[in-house]
Amino acid sequence: MKICIITDDNAGFKESEIKESNLKLLPMPIIIDGEAFYENRTITEEEFYDKLAKGADVRTSQPSPGVITNLWDETLKEFDAIIHIPMSSGLSQECATAKMLAEDYKGKVFVIDNHRISVTLKESVREALYLASNGKTPEEITEYLLNSAYKSTIYIMVDTLKYLKKGGRVSAAGALLGGALHIKPVLTILGEKLDAFFKAIGVKKAKSAMIEAIKKDVQTRFKYTEKENLIYQMAYTKDREAALEFRKEYAKSLGIKEEKIELDPLSLSIATHIGPGSLAVTVSETCRKQA
Helix, strand or coil, X not given: CCEEEEEEHHHCCXXXXXXXXXXXXXXXXXXXXXXXXXXXXXXXXXXXXXXXXXXXXXXXXXXXXXXXXXXXXXXXXXXXXXXXXXXCCCCCCHHHHHHHHHHHHCCCEEECCCCCCHHHHHHHHHHHHHHXXXXXXXXXXXXXXXXXXXXXXXXXXXXXXXXXXXXXXXXHHHHCCCCCCCEEEEXXXXXXXXXXXXXXXXXXXXXXXXXXXXXXXXXXCCCCCCHHHEEEEEEECCCHHHHHHHHHHHHHHHCCCHHHEEEEECCHHHHHHHCCCCEEEEEEECCCCCC
């Protein structure tokens, strides 16, 4: 059975990563001063952050139903079935829209609320591709992704909460963090909105708090997971040099090589809600054994 995996821009795949795989991306609109832009298509990362810094009205929107069904229809000309994995339903209405539309594609389109976002969503997509390549059916892939949805953790340090408050993507408890000078809020997410985790004074303490949180999760939540079935990832907004420096510290604390930690920029649709200067660390259980 030929299966195509579809996800949205939030997963952070590069064009070079999808040319040779059974993967398609659903573009996410970014609305800037009333005009729709698309990452790596009609706006660059530099242009986006320049507009954000200049105070443009920046927000996100879900793809229209027509865009989704057109992509599905074109895909089904070549494939037998589609596994559609959108960003977490707790952060976007895209999942609910896709589930409703999929009712007309019974047996052909499987929409999975994997409760993930960004690099953890990216790993779920890679798992789906791996399972499909190993002969698993859409039903088996769906069952696996639903069961593994919460076998992942994200901790994220944001420079300011103003973007999250504006977009409503942070819980009431999370919104209370920060505000004072030098306070760096550390947030976490398990499927729904970003929630409060730690209130750090300064970047150094915020980074230490995230590293210690990951180490604790490895020792507790993932206590019985084999090391080769754990994947460590990082993400950032705008400042890659700062992220590369932090990766060195993160890898040393975990006792692993730097190159074992995948580092990706957060998609612009996510950056819209958290702003520049953010850093995220993650650990996930995966069915793809790590070397």
